[in-house]
Amino acid sequence: MKPELIQVLLAAGCSLIAALILFPLFIKISAPLGLVDKPDYRKIHRKPVPAVGGLVIASVLVVAALCSSALRSFMMSQAAMVTSMFVLAVTGMVDDRCNLPAMLRLLIQVGCAVAMAATGIRLESLHGLLGIQQLPPVASWLMTIFIITGVTNAFNLIDGIDGLAGSLSLANMVLLSVMSLVMHRLNWLLLLLPLIAALLVFLQYNWRPAKVFMGDSGSLLFGFFIATMGVHFIKEAQSVNIATCKLFTVVVTGYCMIPVMDALRVFYGRIKNGVSPFQADRTHLHHLLLKHHLLHSRATTKLLFMHLGMVLLSALASRFISVQWIIVAQAIWVLFFVWVVNTMSCFQRWYRFIKKRELAVG
Numbered sequence: 001m002k003p004e005l006i007q008v009l010l011a012a013g014c015s016l017i018a019a020l021i022l023f024p025l026f027i028k029i030s031a032p033l034g035l036v037d038k039p040d041y042r043k044i045h046r047k048p049v050p051a052v053g054g055l056v057i058a059s060v061l062v063v064a065a066l067c068s069s070a071l072r073s074f075m076m077s078q079a080a081m082v083t084s085m086f087v088l089a090v091t092g093m094v095d096d097r098c099n100l101p102a103m104l105r106l107l108i109q110v111g112c113a114v115a116m117a118a119t120g121i122r123l124e125s126l127h128g129l130l131g132i133q134q135l136p137p138v139a140s141w142l143m144t145i146f147i148i149t150g151v152t153n154a155f156n157l158i159d160g161i162d163g164l165a166g167s168l169s170l171a172n173m174v175l176l177s178v179m180s181l182v183m184h185r186l187n188w189l190l191l192l193l194p195l196i197a198a199l200l201v202f203l204q205y206n207w208r209p210a211k212v213f214m215g216d217s218g219s220l221l222f223g224f225f226i227a228t229m230g231v232h233f234i235k236e237a238q239s240v241n242i243a244t245c246k247l248f249t250v251v252v253t254g255y256c257m258i259p260v261m262d263a264l265r266v267f268y269g270r271i272k273n274g275v276s277p278f279q280a281d282r283t284h285l286h287h288l289l290l291k292h293h294l295l296h297s298r299a300t301t302k303l304l305f306m307h308l309g310m311v312l313l314s315a316l317a318s319r320f321i322s323v324q325w326i327i328v329a330q331a332i333w334v335l336f337f338v339w340v341v342n343t344m345s346c347f348q349r350w351y352r353f354i355k356k357r358e359l360a361v362g
Contacts, residue, residue: 007070008189014071015194018063019056019201026052026059027205027212034097037213049210051096053166054218057198058089064194074190080119081228084112085221088152092216102278106149112224113148117141121232148227154259155223156216157266161286162208162296167304169222170199172255175311176226179233179248183240188229195225208296223259230256246318250326254311258285258303261334288341306337 030036030050037051061082065072075082091108094100116122122144126132135143159165173196180188205212214222230252237245262285267277289299310333314326 004186007068008186008193011064011068011071011190012193012197014067015060015064016197016201018060018067019198022056022059022063023201023205023212026050026056030212035093035215037096037215049213051213051215052093052217053202053206053212053214054089054221055093055215056212057195057202057218058086058221060198061191061194068190071190071194074187078191080115081121081225084115084228085225088112088220088224089217092156092218092220095216106153109149109152109220109224110145113145113152116148116228116231117144121228122235123147123231124235125238144231147231148224150263151227151230151256151260152220152223154256154263155226156219157263157284158259158286159214159216159219160284161290161299162210163203163206163300164286164296164303165214165219165222166199166203166206167300168255168259168307169218169226170196170203171304171308172222172226173199175251175255176229176233179251182244183233183236185236227256243319246323247315249323250314250318250330251311253327254314254330255307257310257330257334258307261331262338265335265338285338285341288338310334 027050030052031048033052035050035052035055036048038048061075065075087108091100091105095105117140122140123135124140125134155165155168158168173192177189177192177196180186180192202212202214202218206214233248234245234252237248266281266283269283270277270279270281286299286303289302290296310330314330317326317329
């Protein structure tokens with residue numbers, strides 16, 4: 001067995017053991033720390049639930065780094081990214097406890113995105129999308145910051161039902177691991193596999209009935225990491241060949257599409273109704289699925305299969321279809337799914353209305 005693989009497995013093993021120990025511990029101390037998600041009119045759970053999933057996963061990374069010199073060295077080599085991940089995890093933890101102003105959260109996210117652009121993780125070409133090839137430096141910086149910040153927020157908003165954010169994050173970690181293997185960048189597995197191990201333990205506690213939520217600390221951490229790694233691998237693929245670059249581009253847009261399109265749809269609806277786009281409600285896609293009396297696990301499974309199916313089909317289509325048309329198809333597919341769910345809801349309401357009328361007449 002190669003030494004590099006041994007180091008990766010050691011880091012993942014340390015992460016798994018640390019997660020198994022830390023999750024029960026943090027669940028017990030969450031109430032004294034004030035890190036519980038209390039039920040209200042727009043939330044689905046009926047009793048307070050610890051919102052420490054992201055905090056535990058960040059702590060697991062620290063423990064794994066202390067146990068694995070290879071992981072520790074790699075995290076130090078990616079100091080800007082790792083520091084940004086921890087900054088966002090702490091920001092999310094504070095927000096879970098005392099509700100930070102939306103503008104302050106946004107500024108912190110933008111700051112972390114700027115840090116990534118400054119380290120060279122930038123989108124430098126659109127590869128013919130909208131007729132644009134190479135981006136000017138200023139446009140490259142602005143687009144990178146916009147994408148990382150936007151995707152981070154979108155993943156934060158998708159964390160609404162048991163298992164969903166964790167399942168999508170796990171799927172994306174696996175996809176990123178495959179991409180790192182394709183690129184022969186095995187060093188990234190030192191970070192990806194420990195995150196996968198921690199997520200597997202988290203999902204055991206997060207599957208309904210949830211004993212712990214990911215919280216803003218986790219959704220911000222994973223949203224940021226997924227967006228940053230996507231930009232990084234698209235840039236790296238440029239040095240390989242056009243086919244790999246196309247493949248990575250549509251995979252990245254595919255694994256971001258559900259949360260991003262859902263967030264844009266919800267923001268548009270709120271603005272259209274004259275309320276703030278940041279005003280919380282129950283109009284997200286996962287909420288619409290629950291209106292069909294689906295269990296959390298069923299709703300999560302449907303969205304996960306839709307997510308993976310879209311990524312797989314996009315990857316296959318990248319050999320024959322241009323990137324821009326695949327991205328358009330991804331967006332249309334998500335919106336079509338929303339339309340189907342809404343249409344089914346209308347039919348169900350109409351059916352119940354007819355039944356009530358028949359009973360009243362009878």
